[in-house]
Amino acid sequence: MSHHVAILGASGYTGAELVRLIATHPTIEIAALSADRKAGRPMSEVFPHLRHLDLPDLCRIEEIDFSRVDLAFCALPHATSQEVIAALPADLKVVDLSADFRLRDPAAYETWYGKPHAAPELQKEAVYGLTEFYREDIEGARLVAGTGCNAAAGQFALRPVIAAGVIDLDRIVVNLTAGVSGAGRSLKEHLLHAELSEGWQGYALGGTHRHLGEFDQEFSAIAGRPVRIEFTPTLIPGNRGILVAAHVEGDAAACHAALSAAYEDEPFLHVLPLGEAPSTHHVRGSNHCHVGVVADRQAGRAVIVSALDNLTKGSSGQALQNANLMLGEEETAGLCMAPLFP
Amino acid sequence: MSHHVAILGASGYTGAELVRLIATHPTIEIAALSADRKAGRPMSEVFPHLRHLDLPDLCRIEEIDFSRVDLAFCALPHATSQEVIAALPADLKVVDLSADFRLRDPAAYETWYGKPHAAPELQKEAVYGLTEFYREDIEGARLVAGTGCNAAAGQFALRPVIAAGVIDLDRIVVNLTAGVSGAGRSLKEHLLHAELSEGWQGYALGGTHRHLGEFDQEFSAIAGRPVRIEFTPTLIPGNRGILVAAHVEGDAAACHAALSAAYEDEPFLHVLPLGEAPSTHHVRGSNHCHVGVVADRQAGRAVIVSALDNLTKGSSGQALQNANLMLGEEETAGLCMAPLFP
């Protein structure tokens, strides 16, 4: 049995990554690819690396016959997404990759995104798409909200240790280094090769990064009390990868035990031996996330490090993993490729 | 039905790339991985990006029970390879990724590699592994010699136009830009990040690159007369990729027609529309090769451009493609992943 999917907003990096993954999926086929401003053009013109595939041309959303579509991936920009999804058939399964349905609280959404939500009913319905922690909800969901890529990486490092109660919740300092593809295919000066290669810098410093909304929501829910982490992202001259270094006050062995127990049966989450730390090199292009714990020289302190590929496990891979669950497919289907190294 | 393979010399880049590809192969399993100096260590320690796979530990070749192996990939250094292969069971199928069996003429071997061949009988037996042009021989071969990665890229650009007689054989100037992984995992100063990134330079200039031995052998055989190209490689600050720019005297449309006809049914060779040229960006991590032809402003001249990933189509992907043929598997099995972009 096979399923048919549409990718809305297929001209961006997450759209192209979905195509790359689905191209090797045994039972999912791509029925439609939309990209309003590039409608009518072949996908191979917009992404020549997909030239060898037999893909439908890019079209406008209105041209898609959704009666033949089992699930839609929505890889549109923030704000656009909520309007488009509200207009889709009410029974169509949807995996949204934007930020629009990540925050359950309308007030929190407005705080972080600067305007009221346009589809509050959908917001209530949406399931937060961090697969390993919302698996059962996702299986039964109609609308799943893909997480922020940084938010995913940070949660993989911290959720189990918060849940286990082994760290000081008021002293969590998260440093994150991120490759540039997370910024999308957007024409901004600081994303030019000449401006980015051979240098690096912080961004969204001081607690202004929107993924903090997700951290606040999720960590507070786990802890049953408000948790506010300190969060400092740095933009790195590399294309794919997120590396989280979460500095915590707590026992390293206890942290390691909590993570190991939580991820024991997970196909994509791998805890390294205590004292080892992961590298983004070793997850590039894959759906795997590596997590490590290193004790600090000062007793009672540790750093928890996680590494994933922002376009795969951080967005499109997660989206496909969720789609597999929603469609009753094997959860890992299309996601078993090894990382590309070197 | 499934086959079992051994990878000899698994601690280098081509060995790791073979593992990456075979990891998604439906019917081939890895029975043994050898690496003499790292014997006893788990593969995940040498290549942590393969951590998620269930692989045998690295061992010494002598430890391998070849009675349970259907085919051995030999990813050892040049010169070592011929000695190792000569000592393997005489009926074991072998795909060699070194330079040892590429040249059929013992004198040519000695000229380019500086010493007599140690296994001249095997040299006679070996089939040149450029799949698309030696497919039938490879299907029946016991020993297949993987081509040079540059040699593969250059031949994909030029073989059909030489065969078609549409270019001047005495005026072929090939410029080639190559990523650094082709130099292997070797500790050389000019391969350090600090020495290579942000700069580039020629190497093996003046017709001294060993892959010229292959070009001479193959192009002369096609033409039925000696053909000596001019060949200038440049080392680029990138990891994967070879881009060939072959300047020829001949009609661009005739060149394009010859290439299009030759590759019409090939699953991995793609000829772009006349006037378009490929990019290494669009083949990274895949087994595809893109070829394009652009007419020069001067009538009767053209540039033929080909792009492939040196570790995949240029070596390990080609090796698996050949192994598939030798084992009676589907030729494209394990090789259908899309390129990784960005």
Next chain:
Amino acid sequence: MSHHVAILGASGYTGAELVRLIATHPTIEIAALSADRKAGRPMSEVFPHLRHLDLPDLCRIEEIDFSRVDLAFCALPHATSQEVIAALPADLKVVDLSADFRLRDPAAYETWYGKPHAAPELQKEAVYGLTEFYREDIEGARLVAGTGCNAAAGQFALRPVIAAGVIDLDRIVVNLTAGVSGAGRSLKEHLLHAELSEGWQGYALGGTHRHLGEFDQEFSAIAGRPVRIEFTPTLIPGNRGILVAAHVEGDAAACHAALSAAYEDEPFLHVLPLGEAPSTHHVRGSNHCHVGVVADRQAGRAVIVSALDNLTKGSSGQALQNANLMLGEEETAGLCMAPLFP
């Protein structure tokens, strides 16, 4: 005695590079910096790496008091430049970095740039700014036209051997690899880090690159007959650098002798020993150009390789060198910094 200069179009890379160079010039001071769209902003906001300098704010050209300016560098886009320069005081010395005054023949200009020249009188007056070959004319010039960066690199490799009559003028194949800063600070998709790093491709293939107009003009003038080279540029994932590989039919030693004789007394042009080839690594950030000659394995053929930094010797360094001559300063003033390596 000191001179005062204005830089028109200071918000681009060549403008910033001029500031970097002039910052260490012993006798030249920056009197004004213009950038129409960014007028009113401090230079340190547009280029924070110049934060430590005491520079005038960006202004509109109209705001500059040219009576206090001895020379203007015009780093404006092509076509804009000719209009702006035509409106400057008629006795103001000008070094133009655009393409507007490089071609002496109005018809050639129209052919390569697609429209008639707006200031044909100035076009006649302009001196071609390849310092080492037009030094005397530049000393007495009012308006000097900076050369194309690729055109400079190619001419440094080929002018002396064409002049010496030691190569076949009908068989010159020039391959050029270029870093991305030559494309300027422009928001184009293929210049994004995510689209450029880790891959490379040809551009302006088939003899369509505008710098061919300069090659045609200059090489034909030297030879006293039409010379049309074949020219294939490749865009490299690096920021600074041009590497020319000129394939010629001629004796390598004769080529080397011609180059050595021509550059014997040049402070910035260095001919390597016969058989050695330069690297862009070794000229980065400097005004030096390295040139090498390697004999091909086939007698009577050679490759001439030149390397320079496109922003320095290829544009802003050349411009300052010319300005020094025009102002009666020491020719090398402000240009003696060593390359930055690694």
Next chain:
Amino acid sequence: MSHHVAILGASGYTGAELVRLIATHPTIEIAALSADRKAGRPMSEVFPHLRHLDLPDLCRIEEIDFSRVDLAFCALPHATSQEVIAALPADLKVVDLSADFRLRDPAAYETWYGKPHAAPELQKEAVYGLTEFYREDIEGARLVAGTGCNAAAGQFALRPVIAAGVIDLDRIVVNLTAGVSGAGRSLKEHLLHAELSEGWQGYALGGTHRHLGEFDQEFSAIAGRPVRIEFTPTLIPGNRGILVAAHVEGDAAACHAALSAAYEDEPFLHVLPLGEAPSTHHVRGSNHCHVGVVADRQAGRAVIVSALDNLTKGSSGQALQNANLMLGEEETAGLCMAPLFP
């Protein structure tokens, strides 16, 4: 008046960087360059980017006539340095770039470097070379110990705020991202381009980085009580640059005021407006250090960010700045070049 210097260990990156800087110094000349294993070779062979300079050939230390040398830069490996310096003329001024004389306490040295110090008398004599904070001692010193590059970057961010008493000394978490040239010209697998580009990872995690010895020594001395920071370095795929993100508990404005006051008259230390953070892009190749402070969303917390070039301000630039002071030269001589961008 001019001074003559020798550079011992001139075949590494810090040696080459010293040559680059001194090449434009108005009054210092290079009298000798040593490199034991490369003795007899011209410097231009080891570092072709210095080809245009008229430099002495590399020699053995024993061959140097120190009676004609005013000051020696010692850019030798750790442990070697102390032996070499102990054998130099007792009145020769020395700037050491190794780690050998950074720690005043012999026990601390043994803890961090794993063996007793071989020249404890010299260790007592040595002045810690963080110019801006030890200026007067350096002026009168015979032996100055260059700081660790990471140690310099971290201290520029933190010394003034520790001295001002405006942060909690028990809650300092320093994240540092560093380019690869800090690891030197050493043949290690993880420093290869193929292993480093496009990925990043932590190193020396858990408080094991040797520069912590310097932080402990200096911060404790300032505070008058033991201070132990948490320190997490990450290796970035870039060549030059260190970016420190120091997370502190304290008032951002008070931190900013302390830094601004401390660096008000410093030629190379620049404090950005409150709320802005620096980038390594903007200091590359220069002796400048940019420092910024950003308040966290949580009151009473802030991040202090500093950026410098590890080879310039972090080592060779600092060394020349100190040498200038020791020789009575202008402190900024040879150090006024602007950063290279892009």
